[in-house]
Amino acid sequence: MSQISLSGIHKSFGSTEVLKGVSLDIEAGEFVTLVGPSGCGKSTLLRILAGLDSADTGDVRIQAQSVTQTRAADRNLAMVFQSYALYPHLSVAENMMTPLKMRELGWAGRLPIVGPLVARRACRDIHARVEAVAETLKITPLLARKPGQLSGGQRQRVALGRAMVRDPVAFLMDEPLSNLDAALRVHMRAELSELHRRLNATFVYVTHDQAEALTMSDRMAVMMQGEILQVGPPDEIYHNPASLAVARFIGSPAINVLPGEKLADGRVVLLGQRLFNVQSGQPRALFIGLRPEHLHLAAEGRFEGMISHRENLGSDLFLHLTLKEMDNPVVIRAHPDQARNVARGHNVRFDLDPAKVLFFEADGQRVTLDGARQLEVAQ
């Protein structure tokens, strides 16, 4: 039985349909990422799961209980917001205590000075738990400070701490790293994964950054225009995208898409070159997807292009090649050693790894061409 289950979620704001019947099952202890371009409805879906927004139709189930009619406060979920949403007037410790105080103390226990006297044991217990979480997140020295005195990364940890003090069914995170600088973001990616392993809790993570989705998640759901296009482990999404849209969104630099053709005799042709033969049949136009790392410079390569731009990342070098036959440049990954001598304006030859070629129909659906691999090997 899955921990969280969303089924047939529809949501419209005015006449704009934001979610068009989204269904998703999330297992206990899983790290699931909702990834998609901005405006695809991923944050709305998370808010509906949290109970902060309500769906027009559809059902939200948590631990086999329908919570569609349950308000957010009663769903026992914890959320980390993009803006962190820390209470600016409360110290870090008080911020982290808030969820416990709200849930576990009566009105008397929450009174400013009298409270700790009335509910002494409960208050001591809350303090202990906050300190334990602060210890885990290494923010103990910050406990007395106000959020205004913290850096972005520290605030992020406090927001995480406020979610962790309870024992929620799942942690919901709405682009928690997007306000951090690049280096810290990479660092926090590793730390969040580590935290997930240690807590062994369910994480539902929303991001527009495919790098975050690929590096952290057990499974990722690619969303576009209010629909989930594909759900699966990052590896599978990357290597086996179900559609052109997914292939284009995942991967950086983006996949190269070139127009190709399957002829009646079974030849598959790209830019006038025969790639390989498949079983003969109806001729049709195809889109051919090639990731930059599946292209390589080769003196005897079948294709030729002019280098219009070099992107040096140190470990890799990406070359943008302008082809005679195409408007958009083709991006190809080269080893820095290999490409030391090539400069902008040079003509180079390149070839591809035929086993890695992805085919898409004109409407963007992925197709496998019968016998493509076998024939290539036989050849």
Next chain:
Amino acid sequence: MIKSHAHIWFIGPALVLMTVILLIPILIAMGLSVTDYSLGNMGAEFVGFENYEKIFTRSAYEKMFGATFRYVFVVVPLTVGLGLGSALLIHSLGRFGDIYKTIYFLPVMAALIAMAIVWEFAFHPTIGVINSTLERGCGTWLELWTWYAKGCERSFPLWLQDRDYAIWTVSFIGVWQGFGFNMVLYLAGLTSIPRSLYDAAEMDGAKRGWDRFRLVTWPLLGPTTVFVVTISFIRSFQVFDMVEAFYPQGGGPSKSVFVMMFAIYEKGIQQNLMGIGAAITVVFLAFVMVLTLIQRWLVERRTHYA
């Protein structure tokens, strides 16, 4: 090295203006307050602190302080409270918010002199709408209230002319006139509270409206509240036009509405006793100064979050 004098040209104009229109008049007022100067006299006698002594000993001035503080301590809490309450209600409204905003803000925009005339009619003992409405309630269960029964038996109070009621009636009109202004300030404060904090409060289990108010709304309105309270204090210390409209002579029944601004006007302008008028002005200035300093201290200490 060439020494530049550019800075003088940057701060000079502001400094000169401030000195001419603010500091010098204050110093002149302070100087006048220790003399018995009258407008038109060639000279004036130095009288030391005699004027101040009068202010703090004579019964007329005791009444002045009494009236001023009664007015201030009724009007400030009520305008702030009503301002916050109406702002919260309007903020929670979707469609009709703008209508209420306009209605409550109208008295702030209206000329108080004109409003005073209307209120004078309303409070008129025989033709006024207030007392005639009250009389309709006679003979009903309202008479269980002894004050009401007494009113029916004899007559309802002469609101503006009875020394027991006058200052409270004036305060009531002050509240009616003033809370719309605070409401607008609070509305601005409310819109600046980030929505995500309410979401966070909901996730943290703040289920009741009161919890959300305590956890998010009230603390985040802190800076607004400090400003609203200070500006309300200063505005109520400055009340004048209403008193002048109701009681052009003498500050109300038995001087019960003899507020500070009116006292300055009466002494300094009507009776041409510049010395004493200046002395009251200096005392008034001291009050405002203290309030402003408290506000600055509060803003820096307590409510400065960023």
